[in-house]
Amino acid sequence: MATEPLPLQKPAAAAPRDAVPATAPRAAPETGPPLVRFDDVVKRYGDHVVLDRLNFSVRRGEHVTLIGPSGSGKTTILRLLMTLEKVSDGVIWVDGSPLSHVAAPDGSLKPASEKHLREARKKIGMVFQQFNLFPNMNVLRNITEAPVNVLGMDRAEAEDRARELLDLVGLSGKIDAHPSQLSGGQQQRVAIARALAMRPEILLLDEVTSALDPELVAGVLDLLSDIARNTDITMVCVTHEMNFARDVSKKVLMFDAGHVVESGPPEKIFSDPEHERTRAFLDAVL
C-alpha cells in the first residue's frame, strides 16, 4: 500500500527543533546511547503499585513491543512516556535529559513545570487505542492543527504535508471528511498521520488495533510495518496482537507485575522463551 518515496524522512532543518544542534549524534541502534531510559521508575495509584522500580531502555531507531498480561503496567509505561501521568519515583530519560524533571543547580532533579513538559513531549507522539481524533474538525484540520499551532508551521506547508501523509496512509480521498464519517480503521490511519505530522522521534502505539473490527486490523498493521521499515522513528508499542510484535518490532519485552520478565528478538521470545511466565502467557494468547 505504501507508495514510495515515503514522505517520512525528516528533511534537513525543517522542524524548528532541527535548527538546534543535536546533542547526541545519530548512532546506529546497536551502539548509541539509549534514547529512552527508565531508571528505577515507580508508579503507584494509592497503595497499588503498578510499576516497581522498572529499568529498561530503548535505543534510537529501535522498534520495541511490550507484551504481557492485562494489568502488567504496559500501557502505564506509554502514558508515563507521553507525560500523561507522573512517575511516583525514579526518572525517565529521553535523549539524555530527564523527561518530567529539571535539574536544579545543586544537581538534584525536581519535577518539571507543565510548560517544560509541553516542550519535552514534542519529541514524542502517541497513537491511542480509541483514536481520539477531534470530532469537531475534518481530517485535514485534525492533522494540521498541531503543526500549525505548536510548531509554527506555515498553514500551506502543513496542508501539503498532511496530503502526503494521507496519501501514505491511503486516505487521500477523505481529506474533508469528519471522523464520524470514517470507519474505525480509517480513523486510526488518520490518527497515525496526525501523530507523524509532528515529526516525532519516538512514536508510542497503545493497543492501536484493539478497538478495530477484525477485518480492519491487517491494513493498519501493514501500514505500521511500512512505517517501521521506512523511517528512523523509534517505536514503542503495546499490543495483544502477536503478529504485530513479530512483524514490526526488533525487540520484545515481556512484562509481568510491573517488571521486565524477559526481553529479546521476537523470533527468540516467540519460539524459545526462557521464562515459565512468558511461556504461559504466549500459550494463552497464541
Next chain:
Amino acid sequence: MNGFDWNAAGDALPLLLKGFEVTLLATVLGTLVAAVLGLAIAVAGRAPSRWVTVPVRVVMEFIRSTPLLVQLVGAAALFSSVEPLTIGIVVLGVHYATYTSEVYRAGIDGVPKGQWEACRALSLGPRRTWQAVILPQAVRNVLPALGNYAISMFKETPFLAVITVQEMVFEARKYGADHFAYTEAFTLAGLVFLVASYPTSLLMRKLEKRLGH
C-alpha cells in the same frame, strides 16, 4: 364582572407590543451576558489555583441562594444613577450565568478524557486546547440546555417592572390601571408570551434531537 372587552384588548395591543420590544431586548442581551459570563465561570472553575476557584464558588453560591427579585431591587438601589434597563439586563445575565456555568461545566465534563490526552500528546497549549478542541465540543453538547435557560429568562423579564423597566407586563399593568381593564391587558400579555416562547421551545427540542449523538 363584565365579559371580556375585545375593544380594550385591541386598544392595549400596540402598547404591549412596545413593551414587548423591551422584553425581547432584555432577553437577548441578558442571554448574551449569561452565555459569555457562564462560560468564563465554568473555565475559571477549572483553574489550577484555589485563589481563583474558591472566590468564584462563593459568589456563585451567594447569587444562587438569593431571589432574582431581591437582586434586582438591591442592584437598582446600589447603582441608582444607572438606567434601570441596563441594571435589569446585567442582573438577569449574572443571575443566569450562575446556572449556565453549571450547564457548561457538564458539557466540559462530557468531553471524553481522550480528547484532553490527544491535545497533550500533540503538545497543544492550554489556550488552543480549550479554544479548538474542548469548548467547541462542550458548547455543542449544551446548546439545547442553554436555549432552555434563554426561554426561562424570557419568562422572568416581568420582574424588571419592579425596577421601573417598561417591559410588556409593566405596560399591561399601566394600561389595566388607566382603563380598568386588567383582565384584557394581562390575558393579552400572557398570549404574547405564549406565542413567542412555545415555538422557540419546539425549535430547541428539534435542535436537541439533531445534535443528539
